[in-house]
Amino acid sequence: MKGKWKVTAVSVASVVLIAVNLYLIEKKESKVERTVFVENWTKVKKDTITATIQTKAVVKPAEVHDIYFDAKNNDFRKFLVKEGDEVAAGSSLFEYTTTELDALKANLTAEKTAVEGEVSGIDQYVAKLRAYQGNLERDPSKAVIDDSIEQKLNIDITTSSSDLIKSNIEQEMYKQELEKNRLNEKVKMLSAQLSSIETQANSIETTTEAGGIVKNINKNLNNPIISIASANMGIEGDFSESEMKKAEVGMTIKATAPDLKQELKGKISRIHSYPAEEPTLKNDNRFPFQAMIESEGGEAEPLMVGSKVDLSVITNQKAGVPSIPVGAVHQTKKPHVYKLTKKGYVDKHYATLGLKAEGKQELIKGPAVGDFIVMEPKMVSKNHSHFITPVHFEKVKTDTLKKFTTREKVRYLLLGILEK
Structure with missing residues (x-):
């Protein structure tokens, strides 16, 4: 019987002790200090942040030159070229009287x-x-x-x-x-x-002002009677409505494909303001665009018409700005981050945010470059708390350990074990 009372007494005491500790911890303005276990952290770095539109596109001739024929005042005689022929500027295309x-x-x-x-x-x-x-x-x-x-x-x-x-x-x-x-x-x-x-x-011969490849010949003599695709290649694609709001003529593009040895670079040359298909309530609008490929010197890599490419359109880019991972920001009405101080505290710092892209977040105002930031801000329950971190034995140097006294080694070891 006495054994049961002892067990009951110990259980009640334990419950009371736990309850009192929970009350003191959760009570506002409580003086009970909390220690945060910070397993992951990062450093504010100077970085380049690039916002892009990712889309698919196709390689096509940069320009198509159309040749017209006046059938009312002239009599057609014969074509002097065939579809697929490569012609230079000044080449004769057809004869007429x-x-x-x-x-x-x-x-x-x-x-x-x-x-x-x-x-x-x-x-x-x-x-x-x-x-x-x-x-x-x-x-x-x-x-x-x-x-x-x-x-x-x-x-x-x-x-x-x-x-x-x-x-x-x-x-x-x-x-x-x-x-x-x-x-x-x-x-x-x-x-x-x-x-x-x-x-x-x-008889009179009509010549072409631009060189390229004869793309089409209209043997019915309907205009354009001949179409010549330029030898210079470009890129064509289309933007969604949301992408259309971000894209502008002159923006830099980068294109990659499995068959290309190096990425292609260029600029958006034209964006159509009217959708590719007649707008309806059911279909999403797509807006065509063209981009010019820029030569970087040396022998240009041959491009096959119709090649599919993965296209990145750079809509914004900032270089050398303070940057942290997006996940390190606590997104509230007043965005903030938690900084690890040299005195062992986790301190809240409100931040003014800038460009966000590629999983990176620009800090316009907030912690400085080189400061350490908690990677999981939601894990911090109280501002200005003490923090501890796990020991990464592969990074511990023997010379550093020798600087601690035996008492300090035992103290920090027990603290880490108990808090974890």
Whole structure:
């Protein structure tokens, strides 16, 4: 019987002791100190945080040049290229005849005659200038100038000095020589066009201004009659509505694929403001975009049209900013983190947060670079509590242990065991 009373007494005492301790611990403003076991912590580091849009895309020609044909005023003869042919700028694409060829030849002939007349007029004008210049050098008092020349020189012969007149004549002859050279070049161009028309013998060839690969030929002569895909490759994809709000033309892109030896870099060149498909209530809107691939020097890696790539669009990037893992922030109305102090306390620090991406969180205000932060903030039940951490024996150095006294070694060992 006495044994049962002893057991009962011990049990009651234990319950009372536990209850009193729980009350003291949970009571507001309690002076009972709590020790937090911190198993995981991190350090505030200077880091680069990059926010991206991750999407799929496809390699396509950067541009497609369409060639048109006027079937109303011309008669088509034949194509000079086939689909899949690689063409350079200036290559002939197709032939056609036109009833306007004779009229074109007559217009070019008339224009050439007019230009040659202008050249002849310049020669006559310069000859008069030289004659007056020679008379002026021999005897200025007897030199007579044509009224038309005096007007073109824009100078008063009666009041101007001989040196000024000579200077104006030199400038005028130089200007006329430049104009004559320009007109002679035009005569050459017109002659070449006339020669080309005569050589074609009633047929005209259409050439391409841009090189590439002949993508499509419309044998029904519907426009565009020929489409040429540029040899330079680009990337095409589409954004969701939420991604569309973040994306902008000019943003940097990075593309990777199993077949690519190195990632491709470039920039967004165009974003379509209208969805790829007609908007409906049932379907999610997708907005097409194009990106240009930038060459980094050296021989470019050949890209196959239609290759699928994983695309990263960099929407924001900050370098060298204080950063901690996202999980280390206690997300409340006033976000805060818990800092481990050198005196052995866990202290709450309110933080102003910046860019968040890649599992990293920028700290605009809060603990400084190098401070230690608790990785599991919800485990801290009370601010300014003592903390202990597990011993990582692989990191313990013998020289460091020798600095502690035997009493300190026993004390810290027991503290760690009891608190855990």
